[in-house]
Amino acid sequence: MKKHFAAEKVVLTQSCTAAMKIAALALALGPGDEVIVPTFTFCATATAFERTGARIVFCDIDPVTMMLDPKDLERRLTSRTRAVVVVHYGGASAPMETICELAEQHGVHVVEDAAQGFGVTRSDHPLGTFGTFGAFSFHESKAVSCGQGGALLVNSGDRELLSRIDSIAERGTDFALVRSGEKAFYEWTGPGSSFQLGELEAAILLAEFEALHENLAVRRRVGETLLKGLSAMDLPLEVLWSDAQTVSNFHFVGVLAADTDAAEHLLAHLGKHGVDGRRHYVPLHLSPRAHEMGYGPRVLPAAEGAWGRLVRLPVHTGMCERDTERVLATLADWNV
Numbered sequence: 236m237k238k239h240f241a242a243e244k245v246v247l248t249q250s251c252t253a254a255m256k257i258a259a260l261a262l263a264l265g266p267g268d269e270v271i272v273p274t275f276t277f278c279a280t281a282t283a284f285e286r287t288g289a290r291i292v293f294c295d296i297d298p299v300t301m302m303l304d305p306k307d308l309e310r311r312l313t314s315r316t317r318a319v320v321v322v323h324y325g326g327a328s329a330p331m332e333t334i335c336e337l338a339e340q341h342g343v344h345v346v347e348d349a350a351q352g353f354g355v356t357r358s359d360h361p362l363g364t365f366g367t368f369g370a371f372s373f374h375e376s377k378a379v380s381c382g383q384g385g386a387l388l389v390n391s392g393d394r395e396l397l398s399r400i401d402s403i404a405e406r407g408t409d410f411a412l413v414r415s416g417e418k419a420f421y422e423w424t425g426p427g428s429s430f431q432l433g434e435l436e437a438a439i440l441l442a443e444f445e446a447l448h449e450n451l452a453v454r455r456r457v458g459e460t461l462l463k464g465l466s467a468m469d470l471p472l473e474v475l476w477s478d479a480q481t482v483s484n485f486h487f488v489g490v491l492a493a494d495t496d497a498a499e500h501l502l503a504h505l506g507k508h509g510v511d512g513r514r515h516y517v518p519l520h521l522s523p524r525a526h527e528m529g530y531g532p533r534v535l536p537a538a539e540g541a542w543g544r545l546v547r548l549p550v551h552t553g554m555c556e557r558d559t560e561r562v563l564a565t566l567a568d569w570n571v
């Protein structure tokens with residue numbers, strides 16, 4: 236994996252959440268620090284950083300991509316900001332050029348939550364290689380899976396940071412030095428936990444990597460057929476936008492209905508015909524946890540306006556041509 240990504244370091248972890256927790260500990264975040272997180276994401280994007288005592292600052296999204304809006308990001312950067320977490324949503328890629336430039340101007344780290352983005356490239360660069368850190372998930376709900384697993388990419392040559400990560404991933408010890416023969420016995424050196432992937436899952440993951448190109452080709456065939464079919468129909472749906480620089484893994488194909496009622500109507504129609512359509516996240520700033528943090532509605536309008544309109548269409552390596560045709564036929568049959 237290290238060779239594939241040309242990263243300074245790759246740590247296989249038990250989950251993407253664990254990978255982001257390592258990043259949070261490595262950055263030594265704590266009370267008084269702020270971490271900017273898009274509100275439209277899975278809660279692990281926030282919890283991994285919140286547990287350090289840093290304050291989570293929610294950022295609005297671009298409703299055309301459902302990903303972090305650089306303009307809103309700019310408004311939320313302060314002297315207390317230490318990191319911005321970018322979520323690559325649905326097999327697409329966030330506008331990393333703009334985001335990394337802003338982050339650099341303000342001296343903050345970029346962490347890529349690429350949980351859904353394994354196998355995706357942006358301008359020929361794999362996701363996870365733009366920020367200081369990139370985190371992947373190999374949970375069963377993702378395009379590449381070993382049941383439960385993850386990985387952290389570290390794209391920094393900072394020797395001190397790299398050795399801190401060794402220690403954090405080795406349960407807070409300098410066991411890495413024992414392994415490399417530099418020390419005879421290990422000692423407790425700092426914070427850490429049992430974050431690393433077990434060997435059994437790693438063996439399954441290796442087999443998944445060997446089948447990666449084949450599986451991605453199937454996903455791309457299904458995804459592209461759905462996109463082509465959708466564009467040929469005159470439905471009141473906007474397809475989630477993915478720019479020409481992105482080569483997707485088609486984590487799913489997402490569409491936005493005209494409003495929440497239309498999305499509910501479409502989901503009921505798909506369900507009736509045995510097509511597994513799904514909604515997605517309630518924006519985090521509207522969650523019970525965010526309420527405790529003092530957040531409430533009407534602060535991040537783009538996310539609030541878009542999340543209820545989203546319907547995810549299925550993409551799976553087990554889908555044959557007939558299944559894809561059936562999804563399209565069911566969509567064509569939808570009487571708005």
Ligand SMILES: *Cc1c(COP(=O)(O)O)cnc(C)c1O
Pocket residue numbers: 249250251252253276277279280322348350351371372373374384385
């Ligand atoms: C799945 C997912 C996660 C969590 O991944 P785990 O491996 O289950 O920890 C985090 N962020 C996003 C955007 C996800 O889709």
